[in-house]
Amino acid sequence: MSNSHSGNNTANTHWLEQALTQALTKPLSHLVNLEEPLDFTGYVKAGGYVGATKALQECTPNDVLTIVSDSGLKGRGGAGFPTGMKWSCVPALQKQETSEAESTNASFNAQESSYLICNADEMEPGTFKDRYLLEGVPHQLIEAMIIASYTISANKAYIFLRGEYFLAAKLLQKAIDQAYENNWLGANIQGTDFQLDLYLHTSAGRYICGEETALINALEGKRANPRAKPPFPQVSGLFGKPTVVNNVETLSNLPHILKHGSEWFKALSPDSDPGTKLYAACGQVNTPGVWELPMGVTIRELLYQYAGGMKDGVNLKGLLPGGASTDFLTEQHLDTPMDFDSIGKAGSRLGTGGLIVLGDQHCPVAMVLNLLRFFAQESCGWCTPCRDGTPWAVEILTRFEQGTAKAEDLAQLHELCDFMWLGKTHCALAPGAVEPLKSAMRYFKEDFEQHIEQGCCPYESKLSNKEEKKAASYGQ
Amino acid sequence: MNNNDFSVSQIIPSLMVADDDIDFHQYLSSDELKAIEHEVSIMETRESAGIEALKIVQQQRGWISDDSLTAIAQCLNISTAQLEGVATFYNLIYRQKVGHYVIHLCDSISCHLTGYEQILNVIKRHLNIDYGQTTADGQFTLLSNACLGSCDKSPAMMINGKHYHSLTSESVVAILNGLSQNLGDDHV
Numbered sequence: 001m002s003n004s005h006s007g008n009n010t011a012n013t014h015w016l017e018q019a020l021t022q023a024l025t026k027p028l029s030h031l032v033n034l035e036e037p038l039d040f041t042g043y044v045k046a047g048g049y050v051g052a053t054k055a056l057q058e059c060t061p062n063d064v065l066t067i068v069s070d071s072g073l074k075g076r077g078g079a080g081f082p083t084g085m086k087w088s089c090v091p092a093l094q095k096q097e098t099s100e101a102e103s104t105n106a107s108f109n110a111q112e113s114s115y116l117i118c119n120a121d122e123m124e125p126g127t128f129k130d131r132y133l134l135e136g137v138p139h140q141l142i143e144a145m146i147i148a149s150y151t152i153s154a155n156k157a158y159i160f161l162r163g164e165y166f167l168a169a170k171l172l173q174k175a176i177d178q179a180y181e182n183n184w185l186g187a188n189i190q191g192t193d194f195q196l197d198l199y200l201h202t203s204a205g206r207y208i209c210g211e212e213t214a215l216i217n218a219l220e221g222k223r224a225n226p227r228a229k230p231p232f233p234q235v236s237g238l239f240g241k242p243t244v245v246n247n248v249e250t251l252s253n254l255p256h257i258l259k260h261g262s263e264w265f266k267a268l269s270p271d272s273d274p275g276t277k278l279y280a281a282c283g284q285v286n287t288p289g290v291w292e293l294p295m296g297v298t299i300r301e302l303l304y305q306y307a308g309g310m311k312d313g314v315n316l317k318g319l320l321p322g323g324a325s326t327d328f329l330t331e332q333h334l335d336t337p338m339d340f341d342s343i344g345k346a347g348s349r350l351g352t353g354g355l356i357v358l359g360d361q362h363c364p365v366a367m368v369l370n371l372l373r374f375f376a377q378e379s380c381g382w383c384t385p386c387r388d389g390t391p392w393a394v395e396i397l398t399r400f401e402q403g404t405a406k407a408e409d410l411a412q413l414h415e416l417c418d419f420m421w422l423g424k425t426h427c428a429l430a431p432g433a434v435e436p437l438k439s440a441m442r443y444f445k446e447d448f449e450q451h452i453e454q455g456c457c458p459y460e461s462k463l464s465n466k467e468e469k470k471a472a473s474y475g476q
Numbered sequence: 477m478n479n480n481d482f483s484v485s486q487i488i489p490s491l492m493v494a495d496d497d498i499d500f501h502q503y504l505s506s507d508e509l510k511a512i513e514h515e516v517s518i519m520e521t522r523e524s525a526g527i528e529a530l531k532i533v534q535q536q537r538g539w540i541s542d543d544s545l546t547a548i549a550q551c552l553n554i555s556t557a558q559l560e561g562v563a564t565f566y567n568l569i570y571r572q573k574v575g576h577y578v579i580h581l582c583d584s585i586s587c588h589l590t591g592y593e594q595i596l597n598v599i600k601r602h603l604n605i606d607y608g609q610t611t612a613d614g615q616f617t618l619l620s621n622a623c624l625g626s627c628d629k630s631p632a633m634m635i636n637g638k639h640y641h642s643l644t645s646e647s648v649v650a651i652l653n654g655l656s657q658n659l660g661d662d663h664v
Binding site for chain 1: 518520523525527554558562566567580585588589590622624626628630637
């Protein structure tokens with residue numbers, strides 16, 4: 001769905017006309033242009049900064065909070081926490097609620113300043129939806145962050161971008177500079193008394209930085225281990241100040257909710273979860289990609305209609321519905337709507353909404369081993385269950401792949417899953433590793449057992465011999 | 477470290493760093509100092525510019541030596557040990573000398589499902605190095621990287637900030653040869 005055009009004016013106008021026809025149905029992505037993202041002027045012409053104008057000129061921070069709460073927007077970073085509820089914990093907003101009458105035109109400097117952080121540390125394996133927004137329509141995020149900062153009384157905001165997204169960094173910095181030049185950032189934004197400084201922070205490559213308290217430690221220049229909660233960041237976050245951390249996609253909804261209203265947002269989806277979602281698919285499918293669709297599209301539609309079905313005629317073995325740290329689902333779940341509740345009831349999590357699809361010619365144990373290697377490498381090492389449990393699982397799974405696993409190894413894996421589960425670890429990384437592992441042992445039990453019985457990986461002979469020979473011929 | 481099987485002594489050449497041998501005013505260039513102070517100015521504390529400062533110096537010198545680490549720590553008014561804790565936490569901060577080109581090959585799930593192992597074997601054979609090693613001529617270092625976010629165009633790799641997608645055994649060799657050629661041309 002990349003909206004390419006040649007860059008000349010006619011093509012540009014044509015592309016924009018086409019794009020604007022989808023403004024009400026694909027709010028997040030209709031202006032995405034990966035070839036030539038809209039600059040400030042182009043974005044304004046396309047209807048940009050209207051939502052922010054409405055927020056700053058017509059709404060009090062509490063009005064914005066009410067609109068966003070009413071819209072039912074849930075966080076798109078994986079956990080699905082209601083955005084309005086997250087914001088409402090910020091002390092500045094609570095004070096306003098109690099003294100609504102006096103604060104008709106809230107003076108921001110008088111209140112305790114908060115921080116807004118955009119979590120753009122997209123590093124969940126199999127997830128690439130935020131990159132699409134960051135590279136395709138950078139000004140949308142800037143506008144969204146102005147709205148969110150205004151609401152939570154933040155005068156400083158940071159975009160925490162993963163270090164590997166060099167192109168996004170370049171485009172975002174350009175958009176930030178243009179927003180400053182046009183008085184959308186800095187002092188007295190658009191003639192109001194609202195002030196906001198927005199900075200881009202690029203990280204240096206570590207998955208745990210996507211955990212909001214680890215991210216805050218990283219921004220403070222500390223080793224990025226997650227913090228204990230409570231206190232929650234909304235109360236005591238960056239430099240001990242109230243801090244809201246929101247995902248790129250979550251924030252990107254704001255300009256449109258402000259512009260078109262919460263009722264419109266709810267009506268976007270026939271499902272219980274409102275709005276649209278950036279869904280994606282990767283792995284062994286014909287046409288991997290990312291698509292903005294109404295919340296609640298079924299897995300079947302996503303897999304066969306959008307991702308073009310299974311690659312090379314293989315059959316579906318299983319899939320992870322929302323990134324590496326979600327439970328496997330299988331054929332029997334294909335008609336499940338991709339929303340937070342339905343996927344939850346099916347025994348997994350919507351997560352980031354990106355399918356990772358496994359075909360039946362590929363070893364599920366090898367897939368889980370790859371996932372666990374990732375979690376073992378990215379564990380921050382702070383708590384024992386995660387630091388020791390994830391490499392231990394890797395060791396056992398490696399034995400399965402090498403054909404030296406015994407029956408008790410399977411029991412040991414089950415026990416490890418229990419040791420690393422929620423409530424026993426410092427953060428959600430290890431439980432996230434357990435989800436694909438435990439569900440794989442449930443759905444692909446026979447595969448695990450065959451590795452033990454046959455003393456080798458039953459899939460190995462099908463695949464790697466051929467590839468090894470092919471690779472050897474290219475070397476040197 | 478699983479995939480990257482280098483030993484601790486290889487990753488951290490020396491933890492015993494004598495702080496007083498270095499004067500950061502002398503050690504860091506005026507450009508480096510200026511860039512670091514800019515980063516400090518937009519944060520609330522000096523220490524919070526740590527990652528940025530490491531990146532600034534690495535940009536100039538290719539990697540973070542023990543002396544660089546000490547100088548940056550002094551400049552930010554934190555202990556070398558604290559900065560070492562930050563530096564070694566991240567995949568993109570190099571604590572040992574790397575080649576002119578650093579290959580970050582994505583080894584996460586989508587690339588696994590689309591056969592990055594084959595690409596890895598081709599790179600290893602073509603350059604005659606393993607993960608964590610640098611070619612004898614100092615041109616290439618090979619490292620693994622967690623998911624590069626190019627899952628719709630996997631297998632993928634990143635070299636010196638540029639992303640390469642939909643790799644095949646043929647294309648990866650062509651890319652490496654092209655880069656090698658560029659370097660040769662620069663030196664003429």
